[in-house]
Amino acid sequence: MAKTLHLEIIATDRVFFKGDVEHLVITAIDGLLGILPGHEPLVTSLPTGELKYMVDGEWHYAAISEGFIQVMPDKAVILADSCELPEEIDIKRAEEARERAEEMMRQKQSIREYYETQAALNRAMNRLKISQKHFK
Amino acid sequence: MPNMREIRERIASIQQILKITNAMYLMSSSKLKKARKALDSTEPYFYKLQETIESVLEHTPHTRQLYFDRRSDIPEEKRKKGYIVITADKGLCGSYNHNILKHTEQTLAAAPDIDNCHLFVMGQVGRMYFQRKARNSGAASVDSEFLYTTQNPTIYRAKEIAELVIDKFEKHELDEVYLLYTDMINSNLQEPRTLRLLPFERRHFGKAPDGTMKKLPKASFVPSPEKVMDYLIPNYAKGIIYGAMVEAFCCEQQSRMTAMDAATNSAKDMIKDLSLLYNRARQAAITQEITEVCGGAASLEE
Numbered sequence: 555m556a557k558t559l560h561l562e563i564i565a566t567d568r569v570f571f572k573g574d575v576e577h578l579v580i581t582a583i584d585g586l587l588g589i590l591p592g593h594e595p596l597v598t599s600l601p602t603g604e605l606k607y608m609v610d611g612e613w614h615y616a617a618i619s620e621g622f623i624q625v626m627p628d629k630a631v632i633l634a635d636s637c638e639l640p641e642e643i644d645i646k647r648a649e650e651a652r653e654r655a656e657e658m659m660r661q662k663q664s665i666r667e668y669y670e671t672q673a674a675l676n677r678a679m680n681r682l683k684i685s686q687k688h689f690k
Numbered sequence: 691m692p693n694m695r696e697i698r699e700r701i702a703s704i705q706q707i708l709k710i711t712n713a714m715y716l717m718s719s720s721k722l723k724k725a726r727k728a729l730d731s732t733e734p735y736f737y738k739l740q741e742t743i744e745s746v747l748e749h750t751p752h753t754r755q756l757y758f759d760r761r762s763d764i765p766e767e768k769r770k771k772g773y774i775v776i777t778a779d780k781g782l783c784g785s786y787n788h789n790i791l792k793h794t795e796q797t798l799a800a801a802p803d804i805d806n807c808h809l810f811v812m813g814q815v816g817r818m819y820f821q822r823k824a825r826n827s828g829a830a831s832v833d834s835e836f837l838y839t840t841q842n843p844t845i846y847r848a849k850e851i852a853e854l855v856i857d858k859f860e861k862h863e864l865d866e867v868y869l870l871y872t873d874m875i876n877s878n879l880q881e882p883r884t885l886r887l888l889p890f891e892r893r894h895f896g897k898a899p900d901g902t903m904k905k906l907p908k909a910s911f912v913p914s915p916e917k918v919m920d921y922l923i924p925n926y927a928k929g930i931i932y933g934a935m936v937e938a939f940c941c942e943q944q945s946r947m948t949a950m951d952a953a954t955n956s957a958k959d960m961i962k963d964l965s966l967l968y969n970r971a972r973q974a975a976i977t978q979e980i981t982e983v984c985g986g987a988a989s990l991e992e
Contacts (some may be wrong), residue, residue, distance in 0.1 A: 564738050567732065633742060634851075
């Protein structure tokens with residue numbers, strides 16, 4: 555069996571990653587999910603969260619916001635709204651976005667607006683978390 | 691012989707317009723560059739999304755899914771149809787707006803009952819056009835709260851639009867949703883196009899090029915196929931809408947650039963013709979003056 559699987563991570567604005575990885579860990583709806591080469595075919599959606607993949611024994615981390623993954627035994631495709639490396643995250647912008655979203659949450663909102671701001675807050679928090687964790 | 695002053699003023703005013711059209715040409719060409727870049731960087735996502743959804747659906751066990759429900763119990767003339775139309779925010783872009791509006795009109799004319807047609811118009815030009823028409827009876831209604839600009843499309847705007855129409859579809863306020871936009875075939879050729887967004891049709895998917903059903907192992911869905919589809923289909927709709935927005939914006943800039951280039955050229959031609967006319971008029975005036983002076987002198991000598 556092959557030791558690597560071909561991973562493609564495609565965000566709406568660019569092709570984030572394309573190459574062979576040895577191990578992939580994603581945050582699925584119900585928790586972390588590790589994927590090794592030869593995994594059974596699988597489809598699941600990804601909420602805003604963290605993603606890591608191993609290339610040549612080295613872990614790479616990325617912040618991902620909403621997408622889905624399709625896994626086949628020898629390849630995996632992730633399609634996401636956005637995907638960023640920890641060092642690409644603009645902390646100031648994320649911080650501002652968090653404050654804005656928190657402020658919005660305090661206001662009276664319709665249910666839809668509430669979900670939208672909640673999603674925005676999640677994105678901002680995730681970016682901050684990942685950039686603090688992996689990029690100091 | 692036309693008046694010299696008149697011609698001079700005419701030339702001056704054409705020169706003013708030429709400056710404007712030239713500036714608009716430059717602006718739209720730089721915007722086009724940006725839009726092209728956006729289009730190029732979204733294309734991989736767009737195609738991969740379609741490809742992946744197709745292959746996901748091939749592996750999906752048949753589910754009674756809401757978004758695949760064709761609601762065939764509703765007769766054709768009672769079906770509520772929604773049309774998302776993408777036009778420009780501004781005019782002065784050649785036949786771009788005209789073409790997409792004409793295309794929409796044709797689509798609406800083919801619909802069995804105009805009162806069941808609902809328009810969701812993006813872009814100021816189209817909105818004004820259809821709102822004006824909606825005042826008369828026998829025209830499709832326009833959602834006045836659907837206020838989205840077509841400039842610099844973002845994924846979040848596409849998401850809002852997708853959520854809105856999906857929400858309406860779920861609530862049975864709409865039974866079919868179409869997307870009307872301008873497709874860029876190449877830089878010289880654009881074509882208005884209709885795309886069916888909802889309900890999804892399985893026959894679009896799951897067939898090999900030779901028309902036979904592919905036999906593939908079923909993939910597992912975490913947590914369940916319905917849950918994943920609930921997420922996947924809105925995401926797919928969002929991707930499609932975003933792709934159409936980017937495409938339409940690119941087309942708009944392209945046609946504005948072409949139109950403004952043509953306007954600049956014809957202004958230059960007009961100035962050339964008018965200068966010729968002006969020089970002739972001036973020469974004529976000078977000749978006449980000389981003749982008058984000579985005539986005066988000759989009459990004095992006698």
